Amino acid sequence: MPTSAKTQWTRKHLLGLEDLSAEEILTVLDVADGYLPCVTQRRPYPPALKGRTVLNLFCEDSTRTRTSFTFAAERLGARVFQFHMATSSLNKKETLIDTARNIEAMGLDAIVVRHPERGAPHRLAEAVRCSVLSAGDDAHEHPTQALLDMLAIRRKLGRLQGLTLALVGDVRHSRVARSNLFGLSKFANRILFVGPPAFLDKLDVEVETATDFDAVLPQCDAIMMLRVQFERHEAVAFDVDEYVRGYQLTPARLARAKPGAIVLHPGPVNRGREMTNEVCDGPQSVILFQATCGVAVRMACLQLCIGALERERKANAGKAGKGKRR
Ligand code: CP
Numbered sequence: 001m002p003t004s005a006k007t008q009w010t011r012k013h014l015l016g017l018e019d020l021s022a023e024e025i026l027t028v029l030d031v032a033d034g035y036l037p038c039v040t041q042r043r044p045y046p047p048a049l050k051g052r053t054v055l056n057l058f059c060e061d062s063t064r065t066r067t068s069f070t071f072a073a074e075r076l077g078a079r080v081f082q083f084h085m086a087t088s089s090l091n092k093k094e095t096l097i098d099t100a101r102n103i104e105a106m107g108l109d110a111i112v113v114r115h116p117e118r119g120a121p122h123r124l125a126e127a128v129r130c131s132v133l134s135a136g137d138d139a140h141e142h143p144t145q146a147l148l149d150m151l152a153i154r155r156k157l158g159r160l161q162g163l164t165l166a167l168v169g170d171v172r173h174s175r176v177a178r179s180n181l182f183g184l185s186k187f188a189n190r191i192l193f194v195g196p197p198a199f200l201d202k203l204d205v206e207v208e209t210a211t212d213f214d215a216v217l218p219q220c221d222a223i224m225m226l227r228v229q230f231e232r233h234e235a236v237a238f239d240v241d242e243y244v245r246g247y248q249l250t251p252a253r254l255a256r257a258k259p260g261a262i263v264l265h266p267g268p269v270n271r272g273r274e275m276t277n278e279v280c281d282g283p284q285s286v287i288l289f290q291a292t293c294g295v296a297v298r299m300a301c302l303q304l305c306i307g308a309l310e311r312e313r314k315a316n317a318g319k320a321g322k323g324k325r326r
Pocket of ligand 1: 062066136145266268
């Protein structure tokens with residue numbers, strides 16, 4: 001298992017963590033680590049993306065991901081166009097692919113896409129020439145969220161391996177849980193999906209599960225609480241009061257975890273459901289630090305992917321030039 005990045009980044013797209021190697025993940029985290037002082041201490045930003053144009057193509061609501069991709073791209077010197085689905089021609093039955101290809105024809109270097117259909121970022125990546133970065137697709141993957149979670153964990157706990165991490169709540173409908181499982185399990189960590197039976201049913205990933213939150217807490221170095229994603233529920237039996245009794249993270253429950261255990265949440269938090277205010281705002285919560293890490297991670301992802309795109313463009317231009325000279 002590598003502990004430092006030694007790999008040359010070659011991907012122009014970032015669509016998920018399932019296919020990324022441990023070394024590729026470390027490459028992102030190491031580049032992001034370098035950007036973190038730019039975010040936390042307002043140090044000057046290197047204009048690595050000066051003259052580049054990024055499209056934020058969000059077809060679902062977002063606060064953190066849209067904002068931090070915007071900050072990341074703009075702080076590296078890129079211009080960002082915000083696509084607003086509600087006023088777009090998607091409402092006139094234009095397809096996502098046609099929408100993206102038309103905007104790409106106006107001059108584009110990267111598309112950041114969030115979409116309610118599983119695999120939409122992958123289909124887009126096959127249809128356009130520029131970079132595509134997933135900002136979350138259905139309950140499938142949310143790669144930059146998991147990368148920023150890993151950066152926060154590494155910074156706060158001093159390592160990224162040999163940890164026991166519980167992802168608690170609506171794991172069945174969570175793209176964040178899946179991407180964290182794919183990413184963190186590449187570093188010899190023990191990952192537990194914790195929740196009521198209805199949320200552990202029909203999981204399409206191999207993972208250790210537990211229904212008794214109190215029983216697993218003493219083993220946990222990090223606890224990631226997840227929102228109940230009612231918008232993705234089909235027919236899941238769910239009683240809110242019972243859920244709060246069994247799975248809400250309270251100060252008493254947190255006291256059962258390992259000393260120094262950290263509490264994460266990708267957001268948005270539903271206060272009073274998955275955790276109490278005391279835990280959410282308490283000393284073990286790293287939720288706002290996750291938001292800070294999000295900007296640094298997205299700076300790294302944009303820089304690496306657009307860098308690979310530019311190498312591809314140069315190679316293609318070189319081939320075209322040779323063809324003309326023949
Ligand atoms: N964590 C996350 O994806 O938050 P947003 O939905 O606000 O982007």
